[in-house]
Amino acid sequence: MKELLKLQQQLVPDLLDAMERRYFVLRSIRLTEPVGRRPLAQMLDMTERVLRGEVEFLKDRHLIDFQPAGMRLTSDGRKLLAKLEDLMKEIIGIHKAEKQLSEHLGIAETIIVPGDSDKMPLIKDEIGKACARRLAALLDEKNTITVTGGTTMGSVAKALMDINVAGKEMLFVPARGGVGGKVSDQANSICAAMAENTGGTHRVLYVPDEVSDELRSILLKEPSINNTLSLIRSADIVLHGIGEAMKMAERRNTDEESMDKIMKGQAVGEAFGYYFDLDGNIVHKVSTIGLQLKDLPRFKHVIAAAGGKSKAKAIRSYMKNAPKSTVLVTDEGAAAEILKEE
Template sequence: MKELFKLQQLLVPDLLNVMERRYFVLRSIRLTEPVGRRPLAQMLEMTERVLRGEVEFLKGQHLIDFQPAGMSLTPEGREHLTKLDVLMREIIGIHKVEQQLSECLGIAETIIVPGDSDKMPLIKDEIGKACARRLEALLVEKNTITVTGGTTMGSVANALMEINVEGKEMIFVPARGGVGGKVSDQANSICAVMADNTGGTHRVMYVPDEVSDELRTILLKEPSINNTLTLIRSADIVLHGIGEAMKMAERRNTDEESMNKIIKRHAVGEAFGYYFDSDGNIVHKVSTIGLQLEDLPHFKYIIAAAGGKSKATAIKSYMKNAPRSTVLVTDEGAAKEILKGE
């Protein structure tokens, strides 16, 4: 197959370009259907004239259908797109990029989904699905999974309804307290959705993510909190996101003194309440109840999920502290940006 691709690229280079373009049109329709031609053209950064020709061709092949509400894939189109997903990963060279990124970041594995979630927010759902599939491969008869909050983890939660969990016992535990922002993005809420979508159970931890040292000492004496912390530390799998430093500081309503510290020390990434500069140095740490950075090496499986070109620096800064066993699920936008300077 690889030799065929090489010969096609040599003799008919435009063929692969056309194939790749039509694949992305089909994939984008699937992600946004029903969708009109104009928003699709903007999404793909393609002129409406060029897109018109492509969608007319795809309609003629009975792969898409036109309706008043917009374009959608036909059942035949969905079937062919599933096959194309595997083929295009080979053509685009994603497997090679995954290996390069794993070596660059010093981690066990990288899974890359095509696209950039900064340009097309629905790519985040594709990251969620890829993360869910990777999790499925790790499941055993009994599983305790500890989970952080965030929009990407929310996408993972929604995607879990598509995996096979027959015969699997699953308990989801929040790795952190509440950070701020939307309730649906909190670890407690995400664990509840994950449990609903898999027929599992979940625990709650109703404490703020950031507490004073005095309050932390008091809360750690509470049996219910201690029981949850014990469950967190005995988990089989960690699922977590990676945040941009300033956005996370704002979500936490960080006090002025800490905010100035984060800014002056050039923090770019955040995970588990730790803020990192571009060299991976910890420049600020939030006093929290929950999973700590030093706990991570004790876990057998760790899956980190984050995407978008804008997250590249944050991902790279955190990965300098991540255990080597980490699996990163990301998108092309972040992956290419990370590798650009290597």
Template sequence: MKNLLKWQQQLVPDLLAQMKVRYSILQSIRLNEPVGRRLLAQMLDMTERVLRSEVDFLKSHQLIEYQTAGMGLTNSGRELLLGLEDYMRETSGLYETEEQLGGVLGISKTIIVSGDSDKIPLIKDEIGKACASILEGLLEKKNIITVTGGTTMNSVAEALEHIDVSGKEILFIPARGGVGGKVIHQANSIAETMAENTGSGNRALYMPDVVSDELRSILLKEPSINATLDIICSADIVLHGIGEALKMAERRNTVEKDMDTLIKGKAVGEAFGYYFDDEGSIVHKVSTIGLQLEDLPAIKHIIAVAGGKSKAKAIRAYMKNAPPTSILITDEGAAIEILKGE
């Protein structure tokens, strides 16, 4: 296959370039259908004139159809898109990029989905599907899975509806308390959705993500909280997101003193309540009840999900602290930006 691709690139490079353009158009239509031509052109950074000729070609070959609300794929278009997936990943160099990214970050495995979720938010759903597929392959007979919150993690939760968990016993449990923002994006809600979509069990952790040191010491004396924490720390699998430092601080309603610390310390990324600078040094840590950074090395499988060019610095900063067995599932937007910085 690699030799064939090399020969094609040498003999008909324009053909491969054209395929990539049309594949991207089909993929973007699938993610956003029904979608209008103007919006699609903006997403793909193409002129409407160029896009018009391409979609006319795709329509003439019955791969897309025009609807009142916009363009959509035909069944033939969906079949073609699915059939070309591995081939296009190879021609676009995604497999090589995955290996390169894993080496740069010092982790065991990276999975990169096409696109940039900053430009097309529905790319998060593709990240979610990729995470669900990886998780399916890691499941054993009995599993405790601890999860964090976030919009990408919510996409993972929705994607779990389509995996096969027959014969598997799974307990989903939040890694920590609520951070702020929409309830649907909280760890408790995501753990519950994952349990519902897989017919599994879940256990809640109803408390704020940030507590005072005094309150933390009191809560840790509660037998029920300690029992939940024991389950969290004995997890077989951790599914977690990675946040941009200042955005996460705002969601937590961080006090002015701590916000100044983050700004002066040039914090760029956040995970598990720890804030990191570009070099991966810990700038600040919030007082929390739940999974801690030092708990991670004892956990068998750790899967991080985060995408978008804007998350590149955050991902790179956190990964300097991640166990080397970690798996990262991201998108091209983040991956290319991370590699640019090397």
């Protein structure tokens, strides 16, 4: 396949350019349907005249429909797009970038989805779908999966609705207590959604994300909390996001002294309550009940998901502490920014 692509690039370069252009038109319609020509042209940074020619071509081949509300993919269009995905990753160099990024970060595997979720928020749903597919491939007959909160994990939960996990027993357990922000983005809520969307079960961890030493000693005496912590420690798979340091500190309503420490330490990334500088040094740690950084190497599988160019520094900083077995699911925006430092 690689040799054929090289030959095509030499002999008929316009063919691959047209294929790539039409692939992105189809993919963008699927992400935003129903969508009109003008917003689609802006999204693709394409003139309306050029886009008009492309969508007419796709319509003539019954790959898209024009409707009053906007353009939609036909069933044939969806099937073709699914078949094109792996080939297009080869053509636009994503497979090569995945290998480079894994080697650069020193982790087992990287999965990159086309696009930048900073520019097109719906790309986060594509990260969620890729993460859900990778999770499904790792499942055994019985599985305990511990999950953090965050919007990316929420996208994974939504994507699991369309993943076939028939015959798999799945128990979802929150990796941590509650962080500030929307209830739907909390680990407890996401575990509940994942269980509902897969026919699995879930447990709850009703504790704050940050606790004092005195409160910690009291809470750890509660049997229900200890049972959940035992499930977290014995999980088969860890599924987690990576946050930007300042955004996470603000979401936690971090006190002035700790915020000053985070800022002076030039923290850029956060995961599991740990704040990291660009070199991966821990500049601050939140006192929490739940999964700890030192626990990660003991797990069979660890999947981290985060995307967008703005998350590049956060991903780099955390990955200097991540177990070598980590699978990173990200997008082109973050991947290209991280690889710039090579």
